Amino acid sequence: MNLKLIIQVSISLLLARWKQTLVAAIGVTFSIAMFVTLLGFMNGLNDLLDGLIMNRTAHIRLYHDINVSKKQPIDLLSPESQNFVQSLKPKNQRLEIYNSAQIMHAIKQDPRVLGVAPKINAQVFYNVGTIDLTGVINGIDPDEENRLFMFSDYVTKGNYLDLKNIPSSIILGKGVADKMAANIGDVIQVTTSKGERMQLKVVGFFQSGLQDLDKVQSYCSISTTQKMLGVSNNYITDIQVKLKDILQAPAMAIEYQRSYETDAIDIQQANSQFETGSSVRSIISYAVGVTLLIVAGFGIYNILNMMIYEKMDSIAIMKAIGFSGKDVNRIFIFIALSIGIFGGAMGLLAGLGLSNIIDNIPFNTESLPTIKTYPINYNPMFYIIGAIFSIVTTYFAGYFPSRKASKIDPVIIIRGK
Amino acid sequence: MTHSHKEVLRAHKITKSFHDPMTVKVLDDISFSLNQSEFVSVIGKSGCGKSTLLYILSTMDTDYEGDLYIDAVLMGDKSEKELARVRNEKIGFVFQFHYLLNEFNVLKNVMLPGLKLGQYSEKEIEHRAYEKLKVLGIEHEALKMPNQLSGGQKQRVAIARALINDPLLIMGDEPTGNLDKKNSEIVFHTFQQLAEEFQQTLLIVTHDNEFANKTSRIIEMQDGKIIN
Numbered sequence: 001m002n003l004k005l006i007i008q009v010s011i012s013l014l015l016a017r018w019k020q021t022l023v024a025a026i027g028v029t030f031s032i033a034m035f036v037t038l039l040g041f042m043n044g045l046n047d048l049l050d051g052l053i054m055n056r057t058a059h060i061r062l063y064h065d066i067n068v069s070k071k072q073p074i075d076l077l078s079p080e081s082q083n084f085v086q087s088l089k090p091k092n093q094r095l096e097i098y099n100s101a102q103i104m105h106a107i108k109q110d111p112r113v114l115g116v117a118p119k120i121n122a123q124v125f126y127n128v129g130t131i132d133l134t135g136v137i138n139g140i141d142p143d144e145e146n147r148l149f150m151f152s153d154y155v156t157k158g159n160y161l162d163l164k165n166i167p168s169s170i171i172l173g174k175g176v177a178d179k180m181a182a183n184i185g186d187v188i189q190v191t192t193s194k195g196e197r198m199q200l201k202v203v204g205f206f207q208s209g210l211q212d213l214d215k216v217q218s219y220c221s222i223s224t225t226q227k228m229l230g231v232s233n234n235y236i237t238d239i240q241v242k243l244k245d246i247l248q249a250p251a252m253a254i255e256y257q258r259s260y261e262t263d264a265i266d267i268q269q270a271n272s273q274f275e276t277g278s279s280v281r282s283i284i285s286y287a288v289g290v291t292l293l294i295v296a297g298f299g300i301y302n303i304l305n306m307m308i309y310e311k312m313d314s315i316a317i318m319k320a321i322g323f324s325g326k327d328v329n330r331i332f333i334f335i336a337l338s339i340g341i342f343g344g345a346m347g348l349l350a351g352l353g354l355s356n357i358i359d360n361i362p363f364n365t366e367s368l369p370t371i372k373t374y375p376i377n378y379n380p381m382f383y384i385i386g387a388i389f390s391i392v393t394t395y396f397a398g399y400f401p402s403r404k405a406s407k408i409d410p411v412i413i414i415r416g417k
Numbered sequence: 418m419t420h421s422h423k424e425v426l427r428a429h430k431i432t433k434s435f436h437d438p439m440t441v442k443v444l445d446d447i448s449f450s451l452n453q454s455e456f457v458s459v460i461g462k463s464g465c466g467k468s469t470l471l472y473i474l475s476t477m478d479t480d481y482e483g484d485l486y487i488d489a490v491l492m493g494d495k496s497e498k499e500l501a502r503v504r505n506e507k508i509g510f511v512f513q514f515h516y517l518l519n520e521f522n523v524l525k526n527v528m529l530p531g532l533k534l535g536q537y538s539e540k541e542i543e544h545r546a547y548e549k550l551k552v553l554g555i556e557h558e559a560l561k562m563p564n565q566l567s568g569g570q571k572q573r574v575a576i577a578r579a580l581i582n583d584p585l586l587i588m589g590d591e592p593t594g595n596l597d598k599k600n601s602e603i604v605f606h607t608f609q610q611l612a613e614e615f616q617q618t619l620l621i622v623t624h625d626n627e628f629a630n631k632t633s634r635i636i637e638m639q640d641g642k643i644i645n
Contacts, residue, residue, distance in 0.1 A: 002533070002535060005529075005532045005533060005535075008532075009529075012518075012520040012521055013520055015520075016519070016520040313516065314518050314519075314520070316516075317516045317517075317518060318518070318529075319477070319501065319504075320475075320477060320504065320510050320512075320516075321504065321505065321510065321529065321530045321533070321578065322501050322502065322504045322505020322506070322530050322533050322534065323501060323505075323533060324497060324498040324501035324502070325497055325498075325501075326498060327501075327533075409477075410477050411472045411477050411478045414472075414477075414512055414516070414590075415468065415472070
């Protein structure tokens, strides 16, 4: 009963000054809308930039690095003593991963792993007339590469499955293709580092968004690459592992390195600068959003304060006819909260609408072939944070004016006239 | 007859001082009691402390020495919330200015203390509010906003509001002080009618001797003391 009465009184006070109320609510609406839009846009951009690298990068990469032997013969002879060996050179060893088929099979069984894709890294020259362009051909399994690393997103022309279906085929990097003036259906010639020559049919173009990469990199199927290099069909230089939880990568890289006796690098180590960049951008967007909300909070504080000065007489009267200080306090808290909830809800809707508009603005750039519009992240977390923050700020904005209202001494007001 | 002599309010040695800028005793050792269905006026020159006394008796001012009993209950050790409840339930207040809430219509203004008390349902309170307005002859103004009424009408609405919870005691602080002669008469007759027909206890502070002379008992104050 009492609560109902407090709500009735609050609503009457709100409606009596509906213009002020609306201004206060619009302040909240604006800041919440900007908050969710800003965060959505910032994070959409973050996801885009991270995705540029993260999507294309294995969480753990197993490979065989060219290194000097960690154990020199002298160590076996006198393991107790401190041995100094100078001018060590790496020995001629194969780049392939030993037992690659068994390792891949074992990793696939690991429940933490989303998928495994093999890869061969081959140094080649693209022959253009009399000129040889240096380049890299990646031998891949097109199906797995697409499933784990969204390969098809980056094949801007042609079909990536042709790599598998057409023997001796190649998907050329856009930069390479431009230099060679090659079109789909053309046959090009490459020379491997060992001097082998091979004719390959162009079935598509590849554009990663990183121009330096597109100028050297091309893709063939695993078997074509093996044939090109003249190696057996179990020759693999890299095993790319994608995990269910990217955060486990560093620990698992160490584990794999130990158990399979290869080198392993995790994504955090390979691309640490991206982590830093995105967290800094997030902090900035949160800071701006929170500032907006606090400014809106001060707006509400001011309006409630003014309302209390205007309503001094009414408050005194309500106290004289039997409303306690607590009742008056509740009335003003209710007013603040209803401004917050109404403004906040409107703000969330406006933010969603604004995000949607941004999401539909065309955004075409050479380097990002898959992106057609500005990126937006519709993470519900931003909306939840916005909603909670709007209520918390308005509560505190209402708290002090309400306390002041509840402490008004009716005698002073009534006798003051 | 014994019923009508029930003690409604008793002040025992009430003393109040203002300390700013220097200590001045505004009320000095005030003791008196008020029985049911008495129509009492408090008179005195301006500054004699009669309004101050009224606000202490109404429980709104708690800064005093001495004891105040309302309905034989000591007010001194009650909390702010309990005092609000006492005002709501047992005291009806009529001020010099009408002090209606402009955000509500006349009916809602009258109903508000009733809704706060929560003793009856909203329907019933509305019905009772109409009855009170009828007693005061302004039931046809029920749905107007306070600022559409004349001064006399507003004051009668304020009286209706004071009556809504059937209070033990109605207090008035110069309730006719801001009205012309005709409206003053109307308000006085309303009080008189309440006293005679409904045995309502009334304590009215006034500086209008004519008004006071028509009441059943006059308390005269001077320099913070009751002299008569």
